[in-house]
Amino acid sequence: MSDPKQDEGLELLREEQVNEFNEWRMKNLTLKLDFTGEDFSNKDISNAYLNGIVFTECNFSNSIVNNTNFVQANLSNTDFESSDMSEALIMYAVLKDSNLSKSQLSNTNFMWSDLQNVDLRQSNMHKTIFVEANLSNAKTEGLDKNNAYLKFAKLNGTTWE
Numbered sequence: 303m304s305d306p307k308q309d310e311g312l313e314l315l316r317e318e319q320v321n322e323f324n325e326w327r328m329k330n331l332t333l334k335l336d337f338t339g340e341d342f343s344n345k346d347i348s349n350a351y352l353n354g355i356v357f358t359e360c361n362f363s364n365s366i367v368n369n370t371n372f373v374q375a376n377l378s379n380t381d382f383e384s385s386d387m388s389e390a391l392i393m394y395a396v397l398k399d400s401n402l403s404k405s406q407l408s409n410t411n412f413m414w415s416d417l418q419n420v421d422l423r424q425s426n427m428h429k430t431i432f433v434e435a436n437l438s439n440a441k442t443e444g445l446d447k448n449n450a451y452l453k454f455a456k457l458n459g460t461t462w463e
Contacts, residue, residue: 308335315342320350327351343381353391368406403441437462 307330314323315337328351336356346366353373360380368388378398386406393413403421408428412435421441427449435452439459447462 307333311335312337312340315345315347315350316340318345318347320347323347324349324351363401 311323311326311330311333314320314326334356335354337360338356338358339360340357341361342365343361343363344365345362347370348366349369350367351371352375353371354375355372356376357372357380358376358378360377362385363381363383364385365382366386367382367390368386370387370390372390372392372395374394375392376396377392377400378396380397380400382400382402382405384404385402387402387410388406389409391411392415393411395412395415397412397415397417397420399419400417401421402425404424406426407422407430408426409430410427411431413431413433414435415432416436417432417440418436418438419440420437422445423441423443425445427445430450432450432452432455434454436456437460438456440457440462442460442462445462452462
């Protein structure tokens, strides 16, 4: 059974009406949103307030989500391949088993996030922040860790060790 209130917010995102979604979100902050399995590929939802939302098994491939707030979001098993995630806030988020390969991650903040088994290969990083992030078993082959800030990050099982 779908929730009409949740469906309203989802439709705004599907239509890339970010300003309208953000206004709706501010009026519905206590609503627990779950957009599991949704397809946001090839969408521009930059600057959206997506904090705390469940996005497991979603498709964000080839999307533009720069300056987006994903703080405390659940992004497990989500596909961000070839997406622009520049300057996004993805702190305290769960991204286990997600695909971020070939993505733009400049100035993206992953502080305290769970990135276990994430695929970061061929991503473009510049000043990407992974402070206290769990990158255990992340696929990092070919990445230059000098382009990332890794203070206290868990790197066991990665080529960044």
